[in-house]
Amino acid sequence: MARSFFGGVHPKGYKELTKEKAPVILQPKLVSIAMNQHIGRPCSPLVQVGQRVLVGQKIGDGEGLCVPVHASVSGTVVAVENHATPGGTYTLCVVIENDGRDTLFPGLKKRENIDGLSPEELIAIIREAGITGMGGAGFPTHVKLSSGLGKVDTVIVNGAECEPYITADDRLMRESPERIIRGLQVIQKILRPKRTAIGLENNKPAAAAAMKQALPADMELLTLKVRYPQGAEKQLIQAVTGRQVPPGGLPAQVGCAVFNAATCAAICDAVYDGLPLIRRIITVTGQAIREPGNFLAPIGTYYSELIEAAGGFVKAPDKVLCGGPMMGIAQHRLDCGTIKGNNALTCLLENKKSSYEPQCIRCGKCVEVCPMHLQPVFLHRASTKSDLAKLEKGNVMDCIECGCCAYTCPAEIPLVQSFRRGKQLLRAQKAKEAAK
Amino acid sequence: MKQRPQYFTISSSPHAHSKTTTKVIMRDVVIALIPALIAAIYFFGFRALTLTMVSVFGCTFFEWLYRKLMKKPHTIGDWSAAVTGMLIAFVCPVSLPFWTVLIADFFAIVLVKQLFGGIGMNIVNPALAARAFLFSWPSLMSGTWVTPGTWLPALSAPVVDGVTAATPMESLAVGQLPAESLLDLFLGKIGGSLGEVSALALILGGVYLLIRRVISLRIPLAYLLTVAVLTFVFPLGGNDRLLWMACQILSGGLLLGAIFMATDYTTSPVTRGGQIAYGIGCGLLTVALRYFGSYVEGVSYAILIMNCCVGFFDKLGIPKRFGLVKKAKKGGEGK
Numbered sequence: 001m002a003r004s005f006f007g008g009v010h011p012k013g014y015k016e017l018t019k020e021k022a023p024v025i026l027q028p029k030l031v032s033i034a035m036n037q038h039i040g041r042p043c044s045p046l047v048q049v050g051q052r053v054l055v056g057q058k059i060g061d062g063e064g065l066c067v068p069v070h071a072s073v074s075g076t077v078v079a080v081e082n083h084a085t086p087g088g089t090y091t092l093c094v095v096i097e098n099d100g101r102d103t104l105f106p107g108l109k110k111r112e113n114i115d116g117l118s119p120e121e122l123i124a125i126i127r128e129a130g131i132t133g134m135g136g137a138g139f140p141t142h143v144k145l146s147s148g149l150g151k152v153d154t155v156i157v158n159g160a161e162c163e164p165y166i167t168a169d170d171r172l173m174r175e176s177p178e179r180i181i182r183g184l185q186v187i188q189k190i191l192r193p194k195r196t197a198i199g200l201e202n203n204k205p206a207a208a209a210a211m212k213q214a215l216p217a218d219m220e221l222l223t224l225k226v227r228y229p230q231g232a233e234k235q236l237i238q239a240v241t242g243r244q245v246p247p248g249g250l251p252a253q254v255g256c257a258v259f260n261a262a263t264c265a266a267i268c269d270a271v272y273d274g275l276p277l278i279r280r281i282i283t284v285t286g287q288a289i290r291e292p293g294n295f296l297a298p299i300g301t302y303y304s305e306l307i308e309a310a311g312g313f314v315k316a317p318d319k320v321l322c323g324g325p326m327m328g329i330a331q332h333r334l335d336c337g338t339i340k341g342n343n344a345l346t347c348l349l350e351n352k353k354s355s356y357e358p359q360c361i362r363c364g365k366c367v368e369v370c371p372m373h374l375q376p377v378f379l380h381r382a383s384t385k386s387d388l389a390k391l392e393k394g395n396v397m398d399c400i401e402c403g404c405c406a407y408t409c410p411a412e413i414p415l416v417q418s419f420r421r422g423k424q425l426l427r428a429q430k431a432k433e434a435a436k
Numbered sequence: 437m438k439q440r441p442q443y444f445t446i447s448s449s450p451h452a453h454s455k456t457t458t459k460v461i462m463r464d465v466v467i468a469l470i471p472a473l474i475a476a477i478y479f480f481g482f483r484a485l486t487l488t489m490v491s492v493f494g495c496t497f498f499e500w501l502y503r504k505l506m507k508k509p510h511t512i513g514d515w516s517a518a519v520t521g522m523l524i525a526f527v528c529p530v531s532l533p534f535w536t537v538l539i540a541d542f543f544a545i546v547l548v549k550q551l552f553g554g555i556g557m558n559i560v561n562p563a564l565a566a567r568a569f570l571f572s573w574p575s576l577m578s579g580t581w582v583t584p585g586t587w588l589p590a591l592s593a594p595v596v597d598g599v600t601a602a603t604p605m606e607s608l609a610v611g612q613l614p615a616e617s618l619l620d621l622f623l624g625k626i627g628g629s630l631g632e633v634s635a636l637a638l639i640l641g642g643v644y645l646l647i648r649r650v651i652s653l654r655i656p657l658a659y660l661l662t663v664a665v666l667t668f669v670f671p672l673g674g675n676d677r678l679l680w681m682a683c684q685i686l687s688g689g690l691l692l693g694a695i696f697m698a699t700d701y702t703t704s705p706v707t708r709g710g711q712i713a714y715g716i717g718c719g720l721l722t723v724a725l726r727y728f729g730s731y732v733e734g735v736s737y738a739i740l741i742m743n744c745c746v747g748f749f750d751k752l753g754i755p756k757r758f759g760l761v762k763k764a765k766k767g768g769e770g771k
Binding site (some may be wrong): 006009011012088164234244245246247249317318319320321325326327328329330331332333346348350351359360361362363364367368371372373374375377378395398401403406407408410411412414416417420 | 443444445446447448449450451452453454456457458460461511516554555556557701702704705706707708711750754755756757758759760
C-alpha cells in the first residue's frame with residue numbers, strides 16, 4: 001500500500017490463541033436480548049412474559065432511529081425486565097428460555113432472485129432484519145445505506161480486525177467468504193459505487209486466500225499492514241483511498257461507506273434467506289480462559305455460558321472485556337447477554353502495576369502514535385485542569401478513543417479516560433449554552 | 437440465570453499496555469551511556485568510574501531524601517535520577533573533587549528538578565544546569581584536563597599536577613586545528629570532560645537508543661547537520677573546510693549533547709516539526725557560542741537556552757488537523 005495513516009501502534013496480537021479454532025455452534029439455555037443494541041432509540045418489547053417465540057420472530061421495534069430485535073432461539077419468554085448489558089448500563093431485556101428445537105418463525109421469506117428489488121426495498125429488508133454495524137459501534141446499517149445513496153463512490157469492507165486477541169472476522173472470512181461477497185453485492189446494488197475494496201491485515205493469509213477465491217472481478221482485495229488501528233473507520237478510509245473524513249463528519253462526505261465483514265454476511269442472510277441478525281461469531285479468549293475459541297452464539301447468550309463453553313476460567317480474571325483489549329468495555333458481571341456488535345469476550349489476568357507515580361515525562365510518544373493528529377500530552381493537561389478552551393482548541397472531540405496514546409505512554413497515564421472526561425465537559429458546556 | 441455477580445476490575449480502555457515504561461526507557465539510557473563510561477575508564481583510569489558512581493549515588497540519594505521530606509511518593513524506582521547522575525559526571529573533568537560533584541547533584545535534583553515538580557516538569561536539563569552552576573568554580577571545571585592515558589586510581593586526589601593537557605576545543609577556539617589526529621578525536625584519546633571524549637562510544641550508545649526507539653533521529657540529526665553545514669561554510673583561520681568541520685563535530689561535548697542532552701524528553705519539543713526546528717536552533721547557537729563566545733565550548737549553553745524556548749517549538753510543529761486536507765481526487769486509486 002502506498003498510502004497509510006499517521007501514527008498507530010503494534011500491540012501483541014495473541015491471535016494464535018483462537019486463530020485455528022473454527023466456530024462451535026452454541027445452544028444456550030437462556031438468552032437475554034437487550035432492546036437497545038444500536039445507536040439510536042431503544043426498541044419497545046412486542047412480547048409478554050409467558051409468550052412462546054420462534055427463531056427470527058421480531059420481539060422489539062420502535063419509531064425513528066431504531067433497529068428491531070429478534071428472538072435468537074425458540075422458546076418461552078420468561079422475563080421482560082431491566083438487565084445488565086455489556087455497555088455497563090441496565091436496559092430493558094427480553095429473556096427467553098431456549099427449548100433447544102430451533103423452530104424457525106414461519107414469516108421468514110427466502111428470496112432466490114433480488115433483481116426486481118429497488119434500493120429502497122432492499123434497505124427496508126435490511127432494517128427489518130435488525131442489522132447494525134457488527135464491528136462494535138452499532139450504527140444502524142439501513143441508515144448508513146440510505147444516507148449514502150447517490151453520494152458514495154467507494155465501498156470498503158472492513159476485515160482488518162486490528163484489535164488484539166479477536167479472530168471472529170478472520171474465521172468468518174475463512175468459512176463463509178461467499179456470504180460476505182453476496183452481502184457486498186447487495187450493497188453494490190444499493191449504492192452503485194465505482195470501486196469496491198475489501199481490506200484486511202496481512203496477518204490473515206488464510207482468510208485472504210479464501211476471500212480471493214470467492215472474489216468477483218469488480219472487487220479488489222487489499223492486504224494492509226498490521227498496525228493498530230488499521231480497522232478504525234477513518235484510518236481504513238485513509239489507507240484505502242487517501243481521503244480524510246472531515247472533523248465531526250461522516251464517511252459519506254468523502255464518498256465512502258465502510259461495512260464490517262460480519263455485517264455483509266448478515267445482509268446476505270437477511271436478503272437471500274430472510275433470516276434476521278440473530279447470531280454471530282464471537283471469540284472467547286484471553287489468558288484467563290482454559291480453552292479459548294470461537295463460538296457461533298445466538299445474540300443474547302449469557303457471558304457465563306460462553307465462558308463455560310470455553311472451559312471456564314484457569315484463574316479468576318482481573319478484567320472481562322466486551323471486545324478486545326484496546327477498545328473493549330470492562331464488564332462488572334457475567335450475567336449479561338451478548339449484543340450484535342459484540343465480537344469478543346476477552347478475559348485478562350492481572351498485570352503488574354508500576355510501583356512509581358504515573359507522571360508525564362513529555363516523551364511525545366503519544367503525539368507520535370495518534371492517528372487523529374492530536375497532541376494527547378497537552379489535551380491531558382487541559383483535561384486535568386478542566387480547561388475547556390484548551391480542550392476545544394486541541395480538538396479533543398476528534399479523538400476516536402482508539403487507545404494508542406495510553407497504550408504507548410511510558411508513565412501509564414490513563415489518557416483515554418482523561419479525554420472521555422474532557423469530551424463530557426465540553427458536551428455539558430455545549431448543552432448548557434444551547435439551553436440558554 | 438440469576439447468580440451471584442462476580443466482581444472484576446472496571447477501568448477505561450485500553451486494557452493493554454506497551455512494555456516500554458519510564459523505568460525501561462531510563463534504564464536504556466543508562467545502558468547507552470555505558471560505552472562512554474568504559475571509554476572514560478580506559479583513557480582516564482578508575483577515577484572515572486568512582487566519580488560517576490558517586491554522582492549516581494548523590495542524585496538518587498537527594499531525590500529519595502527530597503521526596504521523603506516532602507512526603508511525596510518515591511520516584512527513585514524510575515531510574516531518572518540515576519541518568520541525571522551519570523550525565524553530571526560525564527560533563528565534568530575526571531579530576532573533579534567528589535564534594536563538588538555532590539553539590540552539583542544537589543543542585544540538579546533538588547533545585548532544577550524537584551522544586552519544579554519532579555520528573556517531566558523541569559524546564560531546563562538538570563545535568564546541564566548543574567554544569568553551568570559548577571562554573572562558579574572555574575578552576576575546577578576547566579583548569580585541569582587530564583591527559584588521556586594518565587591512569588588515575590579510583591580514589592586519587594582531585595587536583596593532579598603535571599597532567600594538564602590542552603583540549604581540542606581550546607585549539608579550535610583560536611582558529612587552529614587540534615594537534616590530535618582525527619582518529620584520536622574519534623576514539624577519544626583527547627583531553628576533555630569525562631564522558632564526552634569518545635565519539636565512537638557515544639555513537640554506539642546513540643545507535644542503541646535509536647534501535648530501542650528511545651530517541652528518534654530528528655533532534656540529533658538536525659543538530660549535527662546544522663553544525664556541520666555552518667562549520668563547513670565558515671571555517672575559521674583559513675583551515676581546510678572538511679577537516680575543520682570534522683574536528684568541530686568530534687570535539688567537545690557536541691555528540692554527548694546532541695545524542696543524550698538535546699533529546700532529553702522533558703526539555704525538548706514533543707511534535708515532529710518542533711523537534712527538527714529545535715535541533716537546528718541548538719546547532720545555530722552552538723556554532724555561534726563556539727565562534728563568538730568567551731568560553732571555548734558552546735553546547736551546554738546552547739541546549740540550556742533552547743530548553744527555555746520549548747513551548748514555542750511545540751506550537752511550531754503541530755500537525756494539520758485530521759480531515760482538513762484537500763480532498764483527494766475522486767475515484768481513489770489502486771494499490
